[in-house]
Amino acid sequence: SQQGEEDPQALSIQEGENATMNCSYKTSINNLQWYRQNSGRGLVHLILIRSNEREKHSGRLRVTLDTSKKSSSLLITASRAADTASYFCATDDNAGNMLTFGGGTRLMVKP
Amino acid sequence: DAGITQSPRHKVTETGTPVTLRCHQTENHRYMYWYRQDPGHGLRLIHYSYGVKDTDKGEVSDGYSVSRSKTEDFLLTLESATSSQTSVYFCATSASGGGEQFFGPGTRLTVL
Numbered sequence: 296s297q298q299g300e301e302d303p304q305a306l307s308i309q310e311g312e313n314a315t316m317n318c319s320y321k322t323s324i325n326n327l328q329w330y331r332q333n334s335g336r337g338l339v340h341l342i343l344i345r346s347n348e349r350e351k352h353s354g355r356l357r358v359t360l361d362t363s364k365k366s367s368s369l370l371i372t373a374s375r376a377a378d379t380a381s382y383f384c385a386t387d388d389n390a391g392n393m394l395t396f397g398g399g400t401r402l403m404v405k406p
Numbered sequence: 407d408a409g410i411t412q413s414p415r416h417k418v419t420e421t422g423t424p425v426t427l428r429c430h431q432t433e434n435h436r437y438m439y440w441y442r443q444d445p446g447h448g449l450r451l452i453h454y455s456y457g458v459k460d461t462d463k464g465e466v467s468d469g470y471s472v473s474r475s476k477t478e479d480f481l482l483t484l485e486s487a488t489s490s491q492t493s494v495y496f497c498a499t500s501a502s503g504g505g506e507q508f509f510g511p512g513t514r515l516t517v518l
Binding site: 325326328330335336337338339340343383385387388390391392393394395396397398399 | 410437439441446447448449450451454456462464465496498502503504505506507508509510511512
């Protein structure tokens with residue numbers, strides 16, 4: 296079963312709007328990561344937030360982590376058509392050997 | 407980009423035939439992973455390796471075996487392919503087990 300679950304499963308917005316995706320997980324983590332996947336391509340790492348961090352920024356990306364609620368959110372500000380992709384959260388296992396990925400959010404940004 | 411290649415990129419095979427997918431990396435990463443991606447199931451871990459000759463099972467390992475005889479290469483074998491193994495297979499590498507992973511371009515496998 297998936298450790299992380301993204302919400303919503305699909306999101307459609309206009310260019311320039313902000314996009315928010317949420318991820319919930321079940322067990323304790325050392326870190327949580329977000330990845331992006333363009334259609335037909337491999338996943339690309341976006342950002343990693345450690346369990347002792349609450350917020351992290353990278354360019355137009357803002358990630359928050361609430362370990363008490365076992366949830367994270369990814370905010371993409373001022374979205375562009377090129378942001379159209381699927382976005383996945385991933386959490387590590389306690390042994391630090393692997394990641395478990397959620398089912399993803401499909402984001403469509405309309406020009 | 408991390409130098410990760412997968413071969414073949416596309417393969418069509420028949421039920422019952424053996425299939426081997428290869429992942430090659432030039433980053434000298436210790437960890438390597440095989441995932442499958444199917445609609446409605448996201449990305450699921452098949453097997454992973456934490457060093458040469460050191461491998462372990464993932465969430466969906468039944469029907470698959472792996473081998474890693476050198477750091478650069480991680481092979482995924484379907485001993486007797488079934489239609490349920492039709493999927494897109496991704497290889498990934500990581501310098502540390504729970505850290506950032508770098509993905510290959512994927513192999514689309516169709517089992518008829």
